[in-house]
Amino acid sequence: MLRVAVVGSGPSGVYTAQTLVEQSVVPDVRVDVLDRLPCPYGLVRYGVAPDHEKIKSLQGNLRTVLEDPRIRFLGHVEVGEGALTPARLLELYHAVVYCVGAARDRHLGIPGEDLPGVYPATDFVSWYSAHPDAATDSFALEGVRSAVVVGAGNVAVDVARILARGAEELRPTDMPQPALGALAGSGVREVRMVARRGPSQGRFTTKELRELGALPGVAVVVDPAELALDPAYADPAALPAVNRRNVEVLRSWAEAGPPAAGARLLGLRFYLRPVELLPGPDGRVGAVRCERTLPDGPAGVRGTGTYEDVAAQLVLRSVGYTGTPLPGLPFDPAHGTVPHEAGRVLRAGAPSPGEYVAGWIKRGATGVIGTNRPCAKETATSLLADAPSLSARSLPDPLPALRAAGSRPVEWPGWLSIEAAELSLGHSLGRGSVKIPDWAGLLAAAEAAG
Ligand code: NAP
Numbered sequence: 001m002l003r004v005a006v007v008g009s010g011p012s013g014v015y016t017a018q019t020l021v022e023q024s025v026v027p028d029v030r031v032d033v034l035d036r037l038p039c040p041y042g043l044v045r046y047g048v049a050p051d052h053e054k055i056k057s058l059q060g061n062l063r064t065v066l067e068d069p070r071i072r073f074l075g076h077v078e079v080g081e082g083a084l085t086p087a088r089l090l091e092l093y094h095a096v097v098y099c100v101g102a103a104r105d106r107h108l109g110i111p112g113e114d115l116p117g118v119y120p121a122t123d124f125v126s127w128y129s130a131h132p133d134a135a136t137d138s139f140a141l142e143g144v145r146s147a148v149v150v151g152a153g154n155v156a157v158d159v160a161r162i163l164a165r166g167a168e169e170l171r172p173t174d175m176p177q178p179a180l181g182a183l184a185g186s187g188v189r190e191v192r193m194v195a196r197r198g199p200s201q202g203r204f205t206t207k208e209l210r211e212l213g214a215l216p217g218v219a220v221v222v223d224p225a226e227l228a229l230d231p232a233y234a235d236p237a238a239l240p241a242v243n244r245r246n247v248e249v250l251r252s253w254a255e256a257g258p259p260a261a262g263a264r265l266l267g268l269r270f271y272l273r274p275v276e277l278l279p280g281p282d283g284r285v286g287a288v289r290c291e292r293t294l295p296d297g298p299a300g301v302r303g304t305g306t307y308e309d310v311a312a313q314l315v316l317r318s319v320g321y322t323g324t325p326l327p328g329l330p331f332d333p334a335h336g337t338v339p340h341e342a343g344r345v346l347r348a349g350a351p352s353p354g355e356y357v358a359g360w361i362k363r364g365a366t367g368v369i370g371t372n373r374p375c376a377k378e379t380a381t382s383l384l385a386d387a388p389s390l391s392a393r394s395l396p397d398p399l400p401a402l403r404a405a406g407s408r409p410v411e412w413p414g415w416l417s418i419e420a421a422e423l424s425l426g427h428s429l430g431r432g433s434v435k436i437p438d439w440a441g442l443l444a445a446a447e448a449a450g
Pocket of ligand 1: 154
């Protein structure tokens with residue numbers, strides 16, 4: 001029997017586990033999928049926006065994998081801190097695959113970033129996704145009229161959409177009740193996404209972009225003059241398909257008439273590089289000072305020395321994610337990833353027997369959920385090729401040793417119990433399933449499984 005630990009139960013971890021058991025090269029592979037949280041699914045549960053039901057429904061596929069009898073989910077097990085070091089895991093398993101993601105936000109590195117009212121978009125996402133590390137009262141929105149989202153990726157689109165859309169439309173989702181209440185009391189009338197480059201360099205995908213134009217009561221505003229600055233705007237045919245379609249969608253908004261009276265405004269601004277966050281009269285953030293940029297060379301921009309202050313009482317910086325080092329594992333700070341070769345962890349430049357990576361901690365925070373499939377497959381293929389040299393030892397069930405190391409694992413019945421508690425919480429609120437947003441509530445629900 002080959003015993004493998006997969007650390008992280010997001011898509012990359014689950015796809016890795018699936019590839020390891022659904023193959024015929026190595027017989028009898030058993031996989032424990034460990035997660036720091038008592039709940040599985042990683043960013044599908046705690047990153048995908050609650051109103052993206054179709055992507056969320058991927059949880060059903062991940063569930064089928066985790067219910068495979070050769071795979072065991074062990075939530076609420078933290079690796080790296082305390083006794084459960086990578087070295088200890090390698091004693092308990094023949095191989096360990098780290099699929100721990102890259103959940104830390106990147107900074108802008110400009111003055112004023114610490115002003116009250118300035119947050120990483122990741123905090124906002126965690127809050128509306130009921131991540132138990134996010135305080136339920138993290139965001140008060142009643143005093144906010146204008147919000148700015150810095151960045152032009154899919155996360156920027158997600159947070160701008162959640163800020164702009166009406167709380168009533170979010171009621172059918174599993175958004176936690178405190179976040180839904182804060183959004184219902186929101187004073188936000190204007191949301192602006194600010195991109196330092198041009199419309200043809202937006203990193204968002206067209207489906208996500210287009211969705212902004214279909215939000216009831218929301219008018220998307222794009223300045224034709226900013227589009228016209230982009231050299232590719234006149235001839236988008238030369239662009240890659242996704243960028244061409246993005247430009248076409250933006251053009252349709254720029255050509256639309258004035259916004260309907262009373263609509264919330266969702267503006268997309270281009271060629272504006274934030275250089276400073278300015279305080280308002282109350283000491284909280286009041287505006288984002290941006291330098292106007294202009295196209296310069298292939299997809300680059302240069303500053304012009306002219307500035308514009310964009311009003312904002314709330315600023316979310318959404319400029320990408322990066323990995324964090326896991327104690328005991330090598331880390332490449334320049335890329336925010338673990339150094340590897342075809343998924344084999346490299347220590348001092350050489351593959352470390354039995355240690356692997358997959359997902360964002362392997363390749364950086366890029367791609368959509370499906371990108372994790374080939375990524376996981378590459379890693380699993382390396383592991384299976386190494387299996388003969390890894391599996392010489394006979395290993396007992398690691399669960400007692402995990403408990404001895406201080407873990408109180410939440411097993412699959414515990415997770416199902418959390419799911420049931422979320423359904424009954426939702427019913428008590430006249431809603432569908434509603435997420436439990438705190439550690440105590442999650443663990444109490446898990447314990448109800450006995
Ligand atoms: P991203 O796609 O890398 O976008 C980051 C954005 O931040 C870019 O517009 C970038 O501009 C900008 N930026 C970076 N540094 C900046 C700076 N110092 N000042 C101003 N702007 C700066 O990152 P993301 O939006 O966090 O998304 C991460 C991954 O998750 C992506 O692969 C994304 O597609 C995926 N995702 C997918 C979905 C979905 O499919 N629905 C939803 C959420 C996330 P430049 O281009 O100029 O560098």
